Amino acid sequence: MPASEKFPMSAESRSARKNVDESLVLRTYRDLKEIARLFLARERIGHTLQPTDLVHEAWLRMADDAGPDGRTRADFGVLVGQTMRRILVDHARKRAAVKRGGGARRLTLHGGMFTNSDKDFIDLIELDDALNRLAEMNPRHAKVVELRYFAGMTVDETAAALNVSDWTVKGDWRVARAWLMTQFEN
Amino acid sequence: MSADRYKRASSLFLEACQLPENQQAEFLQNACENDHDLLQQVTRMLAQDRNSDELPPIEDFGKLLQSDKGLISDLMSSVSADSVSADSVSQAETENLPEIDGFTITARVGKGGMGVVYRAIQHSTQRAVALKAIRFWQFASAESHRRFLVEIKLAASLEHPNIARIYDSGQSGGMPWLAMELVEGVDLSDWTQSSSLDVRAKLSLMASVCDAIGYAHRRGIIHRDLKPGNILVTSKGKPFVVDFGLARLLESDAHSESVLTAAGTLLGTPGFMSPEQARGDGPATDVRSDCYSLGSILFWMLTGQHTHDLTGSLLTVMKRVAEEEPRRPTFQDRSIDRNLEALVMKAVSLRPEQRYQTADDMAADLRRYLNGEPITATKHINMLDHENVRRRRIVTGSILTLLAVAVIIIYSRSFGVDGNKHEPLAVQDVDTETSDDHVTQRSDETSPSWHGWSTQTPAPAIAPFDATDARQHQEAWAKHLGTPVEYTNTIGMKFRLIPPGEFLMGGTKDEIGKIIQGITRGLYYEVEVGWAKSAGPAHRVALTKPIYLGVHEVTQQQYEDVVGKTSNHFSPAGAGKDMVIGLDTTLHPITGVIWYDGIEFCNQLSIKENLPSAYHLGIDKVPAKVTLLDGTGYRLPTEAIWEFSCRAGNTTVDSIGGQNEQIIRESWIHTNSSSRTHAVGQLKPNGFGLYDMRGNVWEWCQDAWAAEYHSRFSDTIAVDPPGPAFDEESFQSVYAQGQSRIIRGGCFMSPAGLCSASYKEAVMATNGNYHLGLRVSLSVEAVRQAIAAGSKYSSGH
Numbered sequence: 008m009p010a011s012e013k014f015p016m017s018a019e020s021r022s023a024r025k026n027v028d029e030s031l032v033l034r035t036y037r038d039l040k041e042i043a044r045l046f047l048a049r050e051r052i053g054h055t056l057q058p059t060d061l062v063h064e065a066w067l068r069m070a071d072d073a074g075p076d077g078r079t080r081a082d083f084g085v086l087v088g089q090t091m092r093r094i095l096v097d098h099a100r101k102r103a104a105v106k107r108g109g110g111a112r113r114l115t116l117h118g119g120m121f122t123n124s125d126k127d128f129i130d131l132i133e134l135d136d137a138l139n140r141l142a143e144m145n146p147r148h149a150k151v152v153e154l155r156y157f158a159g160m161t162v163d164e165t166a167a168a169l170n171v172s173d174w175t176v177k178g179d180w181r182v183a184r185a186w187l188m189t190q191f192e193n
Numbered sequence: 194m195s196a197d198r199y200k201r202a203s204s205l206f207l208e209a210c211q212l213p214e215n216q217q218a219e220f221l222q223n224a225c226e227n228d229h230d231l232l233q234q235v236t237r238m239l240a241q242d243r244n245s246d247e248l249p250p251i252e253d254f255g256k257l258l259q260s261d262k263g264l265i266s267d268l269m270s271s272v273s274a275d276s277v278s279a280d281s282v283s284q285a286e287t288e289n290l291p292e293i294d295g296f297t298i299t300a301r302v303g304k305g306g307m308g309v310v311y312r313a314i315q316h317s318t319q320r321a322v323a324l325k326a327i328r329f330w331q332f333a334s335a336e337s338h339r340r341f342l343v344e345i346k347l348a349a350s351l352e353h354p355n356i357a358r359i360y361d362s363g364q365s366g367g368m369p370w371l372a373m374e375l376v377e378g379v380d381l382s383d384w385t386q387s388s389s390l391d392v393r394a395k396l397s398l399m400a401s402v403c404d405a406i407g408y409a410h411r412r413g414i415i416h417r418d419l420k421p422g423n424i425l426v427t428s429k430g431k432p433f434v435v436d437f438g439l440a441r442l443l444e445s446d447a448h449s450e451s452v453l454t455a456a457g458t459l460l461g462t463p464g465f466m467s468p469e470q471a472r473g474d475g476p477a478t479d480v481r482s483d484c485y486s487l488g489s490i491l492f493w494m495l496t497g498q499h500t501h502d503l504t505g506s507l508l509t510v511m512k513r514v515a516e517e518e519p520r521r522p523t524f525q526d527r528s529i530d531r532n533l534e535a536l537v538m539k540a541v542s543l544r545p546e547q548r549y550q551t552a553d554d555m556a557a558d559l560r561r562y563l564n565g566e567p568i569t570a571t572k573h574i575n576m577l578d579h580e581n582v583r584r585r586r587i588v589t590g591s592i593l594t595l596l597a598v599a600v601i602i603i604y605s606r607s608f609g610v611d612g613n614k615h616e617p618l619a620v621q622d623v624d625t626e627t628s629d630d631h632v633t634q635r636s637d638e639t640s641p642s643w644h645g646w647s648t649q650t651p652a653p654a655i656a657p658f659d660a661t662d663a664r665q666h667q668e669a670w671a672k673h674l675g676t677p678v679e680y681t682n683t684i685g686m687k688f689r690l691i692p693p694g695e696f697l698m699g700g701t702k703d704e705i706g707k708i709i710q711g712i713t714r715g716l717y718y719e720v721e722v723g724w725a726k727s728a729g730p731a732h733r734v735a736l737t738k739p740i741y742l743g744v745h746e747v748t749q750q751q752y753e754d755v756v757g758k759t760s761n762h763f764s765p766a767g768a769g770k771d772m773v774i775g776l777d778t779t780l781h782p783i784t785g786v787i788w789y790d791g792i793e794f795c796n797q798l799s800i801k802e803n804l805p806s807a808y809h810l811g812i813d814k815v816p817a818k819v820t821l822l823d824g825t826g827y828r829l830p831t832e833a834i835w836e837f838s839c840r841a842g843n844t845t846v847d848s849i850g851g852q853n854e855q856i857i858r859e860s861w862i863h864t865n866s867s868s869r870t871h872a873v874g875q876l877k878p879n880g881f882g883l884y885d886m887r888g889n890v891w892e893w894c895q896d897a898w899a900a901e902y903h904s905r906f907s908d909t910i911a912v913d914p915p916g917p918a919f920d921e922e923s924f925q926s927v928y929a930q931g932q933s934r935i936i937r938g939g940c941f942m943s944p945a946g947l948c949s950a951s952y953k954e955a956v957m958a959t960n961g962n963y964h965l966g967l968r969v970s971l972s973v974e975a976v977r978q979a980i981a982a983g984s985k986y987s988s989g990h
Contacts, residue, residue: 093301095251129249139300144199156248181210182203184248185238192237 092135092157099131129191137190141183148183151176198231205235210242293365296324296372315360315372322360322372345371347414348437355405357425357435376433381421384430385494392533395494396559398432403487403556405434410480410552417478419486420465421493464499465489468543471515481545484552488540492519495533496526497765498774500541518543532568539570653735654694658842663880666692670739676976679882680741683802684754688741688971689882691838695910698734698836699903700951705729711946723900728951732906734833737913741976742830742838743968745873745884746782746892747794755797761785762963763870769963772869780872782890782966788934788958791829791893791967792819799826804975819919825972829895832935832953833914834970839887839938839950841880856945860888866941870963887948890966891936898933898955933957940964 142149147169154160154168166176194202205224209217217239225232291298296313302323313324342362349359362371379387385395402424406416416423416437425433467485469477489500500519503510519541522529529537536558542548549555558568651669658666670692671678680688700708708725749761762769762785764778773781786794789810796806805824830838857864859877866888874884886892896916906914916935933955939948942964946952956965 097302129251131251134248135300140194141199143297143299144194144196145203148203152248178207181242181246182206182238184246185206185241186199186202187248188241188244189234189237 092138092153095157096131096135099135133191134187137187140190141187145179145183147171148179148186151179152183152187155180194234198234202231202234202238205231206238206242209235209239214243291326291365291368293324293326293363293370295361296322298324312375313372318360320360321375323357323375324370324372326365327369327371342369344414344437345369347412348409351409351412351414351437353405353408355401355432355434356409356437357433359437373435374433376425376427376435378425378427378433381424381426381432381490381494384426385421392495392529393563394430395491396533396563398426398430399487399491399494400556400559400563402432402434402490403552403559405432406483406487407551407553407556409434409437410483415478415480416483416486417470419483419490421490424490464493464501464503466511466514467545468515469545471511477545479545480551481548484549484555485541485545487552487555488537488548489519492522492537492541495529495537496522496524497770502775516543532562532571535570536562536568651692653737654692654842656694656696656837656840656842657844658880660841660880663841664882666694667881674739674973674977676973676980679744680971680976680979682798682971682979684751684798686747686751686969687744688976689744690973691736691740691742691834691881693735693737693739694837694842695733695735696837696840696842697731697844698833698911698951699731700725700728700949701731702729704949704951708946708949708952711944724954725952727898727900727903727955728953730904730907731951732903732908733910734837734906734914735910735912736833736837739973740830740834741971741973742834742881742883743970744878744882746890746966746968748780748873749783750779752783752786752794755801756790756794759783759785767963769869772867777872778870780874781870782873782885784870784890784963784966785961786893786965786967787961788829788893788956789819790961791969794967795827795829795969798969799824802826802975802979821915825975825978827969827971829893829967830970831914831916832894832896832937833911833916835886835892835894835937836950838881838883839879841883843880843950856887856948860939860945860948861885861941862888862939862945862948863942864945868942870941885938887938887950888943889941890938891940891954891964892938893965893967894935894937894953896935898935898953936965 138149138152141152150169151165154165155162160168162173162176162180165180166173169176205221208224209220212220218236221232221235225235291311293313295316297316298311298313300312302310302312309326311324311326313322314320315322342364345359345362349362352358357376358374360372360374362369364370378384406419409416414437416434418436419434423434423436425435427433465486467478467482470482492498492500498520501510501513501517502520519538521534522537523534536555539547539558540549540555549558554569558570561568651666651673654663654666667678667690671690674690676690678690680690682688705725705728708728709722712721712725749759749764752761753759760766761778761781761783763773763781764770765773792808792810796808796810799806804826805822807822807824807826807828809820809822811818811820856862859879861871861876870889873889876884878884879886894916897919899917902917903911903914934957935953936956937953939945939952947954
């Protein structure tokens with residue numbers, strides 16, 4: 008893709024990213040470990056836990072500590088969103104590969120009895136592929152989806168992170184979401 | 194779809210969104226003219242827009258977290274300081290995918306020690322490739338840089354079914370890159386862990402890898418960095434070796450420290466490095482170095498362990514690899530036979546001249562072994578046997594030392610000379626005469642009216658009481674019941690008699706308030722506050738039936754003895770095996786059991802000992818309906834029994850804040866556990882002689898959970914409270930009354946506050962994880978019968 012079409016990361020954002028407070032990151036890391044413990048211990052049925060829950064939880068804790076200003080938080084969010092997407096998709100791909108390889112999984116007596124929802128779920132691999140296609144056509148739209156879906160950012164936070172107006176984020180999200188959904192129709 | 198068409202569709206879509214629904218169709222008809230595809234695309238987008246404004250959720254993310262422990266660690270490390278601060282520059286660089294002439298990069302697919310890998314389309318051929326951008330190239334000297342480029346050109350000439358082709362290479366802005374065959378698969382490490390493979394499958398895969406390396410060697414190319422991460426395996430089980438020649442970039446030359454540092458970071462583990470490489474002896478690195486690495490990979494695949502102990506600083510480990518003979522694989526896995534052991538040991542010989550001289554030789558021996566033919570490595574066996582004699586002597590020596598140490602430890606424990614302030618050991622301090630007085634005195638205070646008990650029985654254990662009292666109560670009741678204070682069942686599980694008694698159950702307002710203060714306002718705030726509150730109000734509870742409670746949490750060994758083989762998280766075969774390397778985990782508590790597993794364990798154990806079951810487990814529906822029976826067999830303790838047993842008369846230890854030190858000292862919790870379970874019974878027992886009531890693992894109780902259950906007892910004494918009724922029907926919500934089950938005692942990851950005797954959490958009966966185990970109880974009747982049967986048995990001889 009030509010450079011001109013690439014989504015430009017604001018210079019401000021770039022430099023701010025380097026300044027993400029290290030102690031903040033360490034604290035968040037520690038917090039996330041604790042959150043992970045909670046998640047492992049207490050999965051709720053009827054509530055489909057999402058990665059954004061994890062990120063939100065981290066942010067709530069950051070806010071509790073009277074922590075970062077909006078800027079740092081936005082930069083942190085960008086990193087989290089992007090990493091979250093990559094990790095989740097990598098794992099989905101690995102699992103798919105393992106499944107095809109016939110790797111046997113031990114099922115416990117009661118395993119699997121709660122896969123009960125008739126809700127539609129997203130296929131991570133499909134989403135990732137579609138997002139890659141979207142990024143080729145409009146990188147900013149893809150970025151908005153990544154931030155909102157994988158980092159759980161609000162419109163305001165997304166706007167701050169991308170250095171654009173709220174209005175732009177709303178429009179981008181609406182178009183990108185509708186387009187992505189058409190990609191999953193079949 | 195092109196960018197232009199997407200743009201056109203986007204603006205039409207947004208315009209149409211502004212219009213009332215009934216005008217949209219007409220507007221689009223006009224705007225799209227004859228472009229039917231565009232019309233259709235925008236119409237579909239509008240339909241989607243009307244449906245919802247969200248994307249659907251990811252399926253069972255929570256389950257994913259549970260089932261895929263690697264995911265958590267990846268998530269965690271991704272947000273670690275390393276990836277955000279130190280790595281922030283490269284993150285920023287890679288976020289906007291790099292541009293490399295001749296390729297369209299579509300996605301980042303991974304990051305290895307050597308660089309970042311992207312999925313890309315090569316323009317000239319239109320094929321999908323894996324494009325590797327080399328990290329840390331700026332640390333390499335001009336000379337190693339040049340050598341690297343030469344090496345890559347050579348490597349590009351390799352054509353072998355088990356080697357990922359290099360299609361092209363070059364530099365972009367000084368950064369070297371190479372375009373490789375895109376292998377859809379996982380690396381050997383993931384493959385080994387995710388597939389249930391038998392030894393033959395592993396050996397045959399390694400034979401193919403040896404073929405590939407042998408082929409490269411014949412063409413004069415040494416890999417230099419063979420490790421599981423550099424071997425990709427497709428879903429069909431076909432291996433591909435990648436990254437030939439890349440290690441060249443890391444080899445140190447006159448230029449020094451930065452390279453060394455970078456190399457240290459990059460190579461990560463020296464677990465697969467040959468001794469000559471560990472010594473930094475570049476000139477001595479030859480094809481046999483690769484053979485060594487192949488051997489060490491094989492060693493690792495067979496045993497899950499490395500040839501050398503990898504603990505300690507990088508330099509220490511490198512020294513060890515460079516100078517010490519590898520461990521023997523049978524040390525880890527006795528099932529490996531002597532021929533296979535000889536084969537592996539030959540491959541990883543310290544001295545290159547004793548190894549396979551070519552990878553082809555090793556491949557041939559692997560195939561001979563697979564075909565049941567004699568292998569060349571057997572000569573090696575004789576040598577090993579000589580070695581063996583010498584080692585046995587050393588081992589004998591060490592065992593003697595160990596015994597001596599053990600004696601000293603036992604000695605110092607008995608006499609309390611290890612520096613800790615001990616409560617005096619009960620046995621030493623019990624003066625029978627006074628103790629009788631003491632109990633009688635209590636008895637006078639409370640009997641005969643104590644819950645209808647006759648004065649003929651010993652006094653109930655009424656809190657507060659101390660360890661000495663606790664012991665006296667146990668002995669008085671044991672004597673009265675004609676059963677021992679401590680009973681060992683047929684599979685070696687120990688139980689202690691818990692006397693009847695009375696205590697203040699639950700947390701005081703103050704304690705609960707402090708726990709709530711410590712809860713973070715997050716996703717689970719309401720839920721956790723609910724749990725904390727359900728520990729109150731503190732109220733008197735009387736337990737009128739003596740019972741035996743397990744001295745220890747049920748161990749992995751005991752669980753397997755009863756239920757059969759499991760793959761526990763913290764065991765050599767479990768996902769947490771890295772946390773317990775070299776440890777005998779059979780005495781660690783079993784984890785990962787769901788509540789139903791606990792019930793099942795109780796019933797199986799009862800059956801094994803011919804005891805009437807305490808539970809009926811309905812199998813006609815899901816989830817199984819559990820009914821309490823009168824059987825004298827094994828049970829999970831009720832939470833009242835659990836808390837009474839945990840407190841052992843203590844009413845103060847749980848005040849949050851001031852007195853946690855005792856918990857910290859006496860339990861495996863987050864401050865001392867190294868994030869794993871520990872063998873049961875290593876720390877100090879409580880007044881009743883029970884170990885690990887707090888920490889190590891959470892323990893299932895029999896009771897269901899209901900928020901308001903205990904408030905009904907606020908102004909009365911609860912006698913043998915059974916907990917709320919189970920409610921398997923309403924499993925829509927975990928937090929429905931009676932739906933989830935209670936866990937107690939905290940675990941190795943808990944802060945001290947959560948290990949307080951009154952704190953409880955509620956977990957779905959169908960959830961289990963590696964923080965959660967169990968401890969079981971047994972009726973006095975069952976023990977009495979067993980003792981009677983046992984004494985008949987012995988008197989008959």
